Amino acid sequence: MKKEKELYRDFLRSKNLKLTKPRLVIMEAVFENHEHFNVDDLYEQIKKKHKNVSRATIYRTVPLLVESGLIKQSLRCESKDIYEHTYGHENHLHFICENCGKIIESGFSDVANLIDQLAKDEKFKISEYNLGARGKCKDCQ
Amino acid sequence: MKKEKELYRDFLRSKNLKLTKPRLVIMEAVFENHEHFNVDDLYEQIKKKHKNVSRATIYRTVPLLVESGLIKQSLRCESKDIYEHTYGHENHLHFICENCGKIIESGFSDVANLIDQLAKDEKFKISEYNLGARGKCKDCQ
DNA sequence: GATGCAGTTGAGATTCATTCTCAATAAACT
DNA sequence: AGTTTATTGAGAATGAATCTCAACTGCATC
Numbered sequence: 001m002k003k004e005k006e007l008y009r010d011f012l013r014s015k016n017l018k019l020t021k022p023r024l025v026i027m028e029a030v031f032e033n034h035e036h037f038n039v040d041d042l043y044e045q046i047k048k049k050h051k052n053v054s055r056a057t058i059y060r061t062v063p064l065l066v067e068s069g070l071i072k073q074s075l076r077c078e079s080k081d082i083y084e085h086t087y088g089h090e091n092h093l094h095f096i097c098e099n100c101g102k103i104i105e106s107g108f109s110d111v112a113n114l115i116d117q118l119a120k121d122e123k124f125k126i127s128e129y130n131l132g133a134r135g136k137c138k139d140c141q
Numbered sequence: 142m143k144k145e146k147e148l149y150r151d152f153l154r155s156k157n158l159k160l161t162k163p164r165l166v167i168m169e170a171v172f173e174n175h176e177h178f179n180v181d182d183l184y185e186q187i188k189k190k191h192k193n194v195s196r197a198t199i200y201r202t203v204p205l206l207v208e209s210g211l212i213k214q215s216l217r218c219e220s221k222d223i224y225e226h227t228y229g230h231e232n233h234l235h236f237i238c239e240n241c242g243k244i245i246e247s248g249f250s251d252v253a254n255l256i257d258q259l260a261k262d263e264k265f266k267i268s269e270y271n272l273g274a275r276g277k278c279k280d281c282q
Numbered sequence: 283g284a285t286g287c288a289g290t291t292g293a294g295a296t297t298c299a300t301t302c303t304c305a306a307t308a309a310a311c312t
Numbered sequence: 313a314g315t316t317t318a319t320t321g322a323g324a325a326t327g328a329a330t331c332t333c334a335a336c337t338g339c340a341t342c
Contacts, residue, residue, distance in 0.1 A: 016288095016289085017289075017290090018288090018289060018290070018337080018338050018339075019338080020289090020290065020291080020337075020338065021337085021338095022290080022291070022292095023290090038328095039328085039329085040328090052292095053291090053292090054291070054292045054293070055292090055293095055328095055329090056291075056292065056293075056294090056329095056330080056331085057290080057291060057292070059328090059329060059330070060290085060291085060330090075271070076217065079299095079300080079327080079328070080327095080328065080329095081328085081329085093256065093259060095259075095260060095263060095265045095267070097265075098268065104263050104265060106259045106260075106262070106263060107259060110255055111252060111255050111256065111259075114251055114252050114255065115234065115252065115272075115274060118234060118247045118248060118252075119236060119247075119274065119276070121247070122236060122245050122247060122278075122279070123278075123279035124236045124238075124245060124274075124276055124277070124278055124279065125276045125277045125282055126236070126274040126275070126276040127239065127274075127275055127276040127277070128274060128275045128276065129273075129274045130216075130271070130272070130273045130274055130275065131256075131271070131272055131273075131274075132270075132271045132272075133256060133260065133265075133267040133268075133269060133270045133271055133272075134267070134268055134269045134271065135260070135265055135266045135267040135268040135269065136265070136266045136268070137263075137264075137265055138263070138264035138265065141266055157318085158318080158319090159308080159309050159310070159317090159318060159319070160309080161308075161309070161318090161319065161320080162308085162309095163319080163320070163321095164319090179299095180299085180300085181299090193321095194320090194321090195320070195321045195322070196300090196321090196322095197300095197301080197302085197320075197321065197322075197323090198319085198320060198321070200299090200300060200301070201301090201319085201320085220298080220299070220328090220329080221298095221299065221300095222299085222300085
């Protein structure tokens, strides 16, 4: 968490953005407990701690966190954009259950290697993987 | 196209759904020219041919086409859900350019095999793959 | 530690894709 | 052809995400 905060601070500074209280609160919420989260999750989580921040600000701040590389956009869920940590988290695949909404994470590196090769063939420079599948988890089949 | 229509008809029948004019018009539009399309594309395309169908009906029909296996949901684009053909189209990966929006399709089967294996390890039953990456195409780097 | 100036925030309005409602209509079976 | 039942169209409703703008706050300077 120390390190994340510093990365964030540096990122903001490098963009001439201010390290405001709402931005800190949001980033703390992001790193507090969630693996996957959406804007509403953050809003509720922050509210519980009585450090209220408006939804608008969260919507404005999340893209900064993405740009800084601390989180990234993940699969959508229930027609909401959802996000996940990247800093300190290996890339992984998502298996998302169509029935119960559970997200299962699985290994990655072999798949990534293959994809990297295909991208190379197309002279395409990857900035972010988007790998997974929908279906039914073992409990819902 | 002959075959698609029959598949569709059979699918509808198997679900006790009627083969209505709007459903036919929509399915013809889907198979007329697009590789990737969204609801609005279909609406405009149908309008051009003076076979008007309401947006509501298109929104209601597209999920049927998905369920029948003729098309599938693809990446979102410009905050719209987009769809692509599956029938008669190999699965493939998408490389989507963050700069110019171009979608590059690439091979698939090796990646799919790997993913199938991972899914099997999790006892997860895949109904639809979602594979790709964002980045910059060779023209935009 | 007061001052000034951007950049930032909050609240509510707005946008826009998607879904819903319901009366009118059409498929399909007898 | 008549009956039943699903389907359609038009517009209203929903809801996530974005925008607006006046009030506010980091933060650099004195």
